Amino acid sequence: MFVIEDLLVDLTNFFNQYRSIEPWLKTRQPPKDGRESRQSPEDRKKLDGLYECILCACCSGARPSYWWNPEEFLGPAPLIHAYRWISDSRDEYTDERLRAMTDDMRKLYWCRTIKNCMWTCSKSLDPAGAIHKMKARHLLSSPV
Template identity: 50%
Template sequence: MAEFKLPKNSVVQKGKIFKADADAKNVKSFKIYRWSPDDDENPRMDEFEVNLDDCGPMVLDALIHIKSKIDPTVTFRRSCREGICGSCAMNIDGTNTLACTKSIDDVKTECVNVNPLPHRPVVKDLIPDLNEMYAQYASIEPWLKADTPLPERERLQSPEDSDLLNGKNGHGPSACILCFCCSTACPSYWWNGDKYLGPAVLMQADRFISDTRDEATGERLDQLDDKFKLYRCHTIMNCTSTCPKGLNPAASIANIKRKLAERNA
């Protein structure tokens, strides 16, 4: 059955509190999920008071501030700090987003709650295990398949064709950075993530199905015509509302369903 209670060893405990310096005037506290595989302790929420006058504007800046100045054991992924690599995807203030593009000022609550992406095994602190999702990505064979021999120059697309991938506003499936905020926000993915591919991977499937240069459309649709892989999407739309890049994975899924209807109905 779907589990509605955390296992005993996952119940989150109260953590330590790290006070800011007494002379700090502009203080915001951050509650951060902590769990380490190296001891037998339950996860806990540590509270860090951050002097915002000594820290950049984004949540990632605060995390880096905490790691460099308060507790070096706080563990998280980050790389580009400009919303293009997808490494720092985490749940901030109850919403999956990128720490680097989430402004601290946008969190109106007294305390900024920072958790790893939901419903994933945790590697450590804010790092979720995404191996299963990368494998699901590999399973849709995300590369161009064409039997037509390579032309002397590039395979041509009309501007309208490329709009199908990039979107007229630049928000098409090609703009996805695979941060998996959407898949880990999806209840269908929570309950059946081992079989349902999830919005992020389906959006990439759509990227190749909609690619006018790709000649394996039928084969790709065959691979998705499954009660779990594609049709476990019940149009809940959490994917689209949480996407930190403003993309629309739900529209991609609808497009795949439309293509299958066009073919099979």
């Protein structure tokens, strides 16, 4: 990230990448009661460890893949959020989201699972684990 002054860095690219994953619930039809999309406690529990990211960008700053290719590799924070929405039982665009992460393989596959992102996370999250699960999900859904 470009240093603006002292410890202040330009996060424009970081937040553009975050916006590119469309971090919101996407459905094809409105909820049945017209108010909210419900989910079971079991499905909600599956999101633990994915939604707590505060977008501090420490994980992205700690990733060599991000240093070398900040325009192409999305980085750990956007990718953990992407996996959060891919894993959400209420979201109806799972396949489209996964395809968007893998159309340009560099967005996802430049992660080498070194886990620097995990060691620097202020919330003790595991972005590398989420990225690994997203890669596995992609491989399972790909035609042979």
